[in-house]
Amino acid sequence: MSDIVLSKGIRSNLLSLIDTAGLRDQTQTRLSTGKRVNSALDNPGNYFSAAQLNGRAADITNLLDGIGNAVQTLQAADNGISAIIKVVTNMQAIARQAQGSASTLARLSGLTPKDTAGTPTALKPNTDLVTGLGFAAGDTLTINTGTNRTTTLTIAAGMTVQDLVNAINDNSSSAAATGTGVAIGTASGADAKASLTPDGRLLIEATGTQPIAITATGASATVMRNLGFDATNSSQPAGKINPTRTDIAIQFGELRRQIDQLARDAGYNGINLLDGDTLQAMFNEKQTSSLTITGARLSTDKDLAIKPAANNLQTDKDINDALEDLTFAMNKLRAQSSAFGSNLALVQIRQKFTQELANTLKVGADNLTLADMNEEGANMLALQTRQQLSVQALSLANQADQGVLRLFG
Template structure:
């Protein structure tokens, strides 16, 4: 068309080079601004989607880490409860021992009353040993605790709730105000059995705590590995990109100069008609 502007080959070549350099500068500035050399699938499809997969898995593991932390605290709360209940049982044993050493029915009656109060405290303490709605010492009012250990849900550990109220530990209230030796002996037997049960369960909870903590530490290390791997695929080297930007800006200046020279060469033709 008669209205079209015709550029010389030199001007067109220099203009194209200037546009390419400008695009490279914009891309480099983006890398420096975001800190990443791969910001989209257009930059590097393999690295971008691989990094996305690693970051997604790290995110899934982070969610599991929160769940494991809650489970750890739940088990710890139950373990704290067992420790305190054990102390109460030992206090009850001291009362039984005192009762066995006297034949005074009045003294025995007083010790019997204290014994029943301790049993009440054992039941209340067991009911107060929950965390986040789960109480491993109050089976009647709570549920078992299942902890998922990997993002696929193929690894888990279940901690069964127990009944560690005085009734659950099979510690019977004192009968007949401990007026007979057989009543006191029965209480002593109940307490000895309860202590054995408490210690056994404390070992089980300790093992569960250790398992969950080991998996917590492993999960934290795995998250760090995944994030490091994703970063290595996408993060930019600020020093390298800074050097690239400086080189591109220099090239841009040279291209602008070349474009100017090419334009001057075209203008020289006009002087022939001057």
């Protein structure tokens, strides 16, 4: 079949229609996809640059799941510490409540002591028993809380009031404290606890329902008065258990148990920062930027050092010791909470930065490939008009050719 011969005018208009149809198809594709670069054929440079930017944005976006888990893990730990702090605050409150219920055990409450010159002077932990109060080396002090329940201290040069307090507290069993000069009675040490009151008086309390007495060998009555004891307050009859303090001690123990349970329950997604676990948050796709967060163990025994309620909180010293333990624990909890809070703030900053960076990369890729929909819409209208004009022009050219046929009519 031989080729069809078209006139120059018709062929020119036909080519114009073909070009217009191609441009219209291209514009329709841009309008339907919203992109001016849909393949490497459209613009290789922009296409591959945009693909690289979108790829990195996807990698960074994938990191957000891990960062989000890190945020939740830290929040779980912070919630756990906040709950433990509330428990410790409650324990402090009931310990102070126990202080408000006076001890009913036997106790030796020292009078306002005097120095060697007879001047009333508050005792201090470093007050020297020899040079400050007038004892002589070799004098002895004996604390007795019943048959064969004695603690005997032999005074030596350089001994202080704190040494005396420690000797009484450390020798409530059958073993003597090394280097204190203490000799234990025939059965075991006295069931007693000693402490200094805020106004500088020596307080010695029985830990059970036994009577209590303090005696001296070698030291004169004047010297004993310097320590705060005389015939009026050197012995007390047997006391009794304070049921209010016993009940509070039971509450204290239950709250103490709850601390361990709260610490164990503060995990998230298998990681518990309150049980010593380590959390690593990765911040970039090359794994060269990260934050490692080391957890802390918060057990009551080893870490917070909150001991069980000694002697059911029957002595004031037991309560004061418990309050000291709780103060130490509270300080540690607040410090750890601050550390977790700082780490949480940092991870949240990196989380927001990662979100913004991923968005920046996507916007950059879009700038390279997205079409201007207003421009493409205007192009489509122009092409439709152009196509209509081309069809009219082709029709006119065809009419010119038909005029030749009429010559043969």
